[in-house]
Amino acid sequence: MRNINEVVASHGWWLASRASGLVALVLVTVSVAIGLMMASKLARRPGMPRILTAIHEQTALAGLLAIAVHGITLIGDPWLNPGVNGVLVPFTMDYRPLWTGLGTIAGILAMLLGLSFYARKSFGTKLWRKAHRATILVYFLAIGHTLGAGTDASAVWMKWWLVVTTPPIVMLFLYRVSSPWLRQRRLATTLAGAGEVQGGGSR
Numbered sequence: 001m002r003n004i005n006e007v008v009a010s011h012g013w014w015l016a017s018r019a020s021g022l023v024a025l026v027l028v029t030v031s032v033a034i035g036l037m038m039a040s041k042l043a044r045r046p047g048m049p050r051i052l053t054a055i056h057e058q059t060a061l062a063g064l065l066a067i068a069v070h071g072i073t074l075i076g077d078p079w080l081n082p083g084v085n086g087v088l089v090p091f092t093m094d095y096r097p098l099w100t101g102l103g104t105i106a107g108i109l110a111m112l113l114g115l116s117f118y119a120r121k122s123f124g125t126k127l128w129r130k131a132h133r134a135t136i137l138v139y140f141l142a143i144g145h146t147l148g149a150g151t152d153a154s155a156v157w158m159k160w161w162l163v164v165t166t167p168p169i170v171m172l173f174l175y176r177v178s179s180p181w182l183r184q185r186r187l188a189t190t191l192a193g194a195g196e197v198q199g200g201g202s203r
Helices: 004-039 048-075 083-088 097-123 125-132 135-149 156-201
Strands: none
Touching: 004 048, 004 135, 004 156, 048 083, 048 097, 083 097, 097 125, 097 135, 135 156
């Protein structure tokens, strides 16, 4: 019978990858949610934007670290044995290639978008902000990867986590997308009302 040390040694890489993947999912969820709140200008209390910005940046960096650990520890898993190409090249891993490929794309995209923050002045803050909107894709790709390839996808606590966190993020995203149109509608309504008042006053 195998002793506990042998079991831990054979499963250690998988356990480390599983844990870091869950941590990465939590951090990406928090970072994306805060980013959407700030982009939608929902946090307007004095001092709150500065606090949220700091949390957003720290969770994003920690999320990148967790993603890196997730990928590196997968390479060492003797059962999956994906190799470097299996981790870095989408859809080449033998284990559930579609869902692991989505995870690879999410990880690469997260790295590119996250690290681009430190080079945003090189290609312009305006362009960087537009590119940064693609961060929401990282979240949705990570959800797909978790549900399709994650060991804990069927766990009750994972289902509850997704039920609690996904709808608010979807709503924040929809609000973020529609907010420019809503502002234009409010402005048009205000201008139309002002015009009616002026028109009525000049009679």
